[in-house]
Amino acid sequence: MSKSEPVTFEESLSFVKKVKARDYMLYLSLLDVLNRNDQIPLEAYSELSLLFRHHEDLLAELSKFRPLACPNNLYTHGSIWMIIFLMPFLLLSLVLAFEKPLKCFLLQ
Template identity: 60%
Template sequence: MRGYIFKWGPVTFEESLGFVKKVKSRDYMLYLSLLGILSRKERIPIETYQELFMLLRNHEDLREELERFRPCRQRGLYSPNSFWMSMLLLPLVLLSVLLAFDKPFSYLQQVAN
């Protein structure tokens, strides 16, 4: 299965994790805003990217790193509510949720009991 086409190749899990951790350690409110943007539905990936880019306007190094996650603009590849949008944002959303809890697996065990 072909994934997204990125300027520099596929984004790895480690890169996504590093970016989310960096945002969280820099500014917790910025991190919460990032979560809010990523949790919105019915948006194409480039719109989400542009909103994140504006969110990070005062953090030049984070903006540069965000460029790594920028989707290519190709007609017909993306549409609102598309499978592709979910696949693009899934690593960042999952990492954000995991990092929202200090011990996510302990939390899940408590909820299950």
């Protein structure tokens, strides 16, 4: 199947039914991952790949559902945490950069 073709609802439903018939605990784990709202699609796909690592046929079928990578997306979870982590350093550097000129201005 070409990656340009979207996966149909029937294919998705068939995959979920196949997982449920094979291993009910795996099925529940699949539903748990899919019901999380805090994950970006690539994170969910990575977690599902780990779940299906011992089921080669299901793992191969899961690859049809792999989301396309979005390198232009600046607001992934990692970049948001990086911005939050670096913000105090940015503010400190601004304070230090303007500290000396500010002292000279206040002393005049």
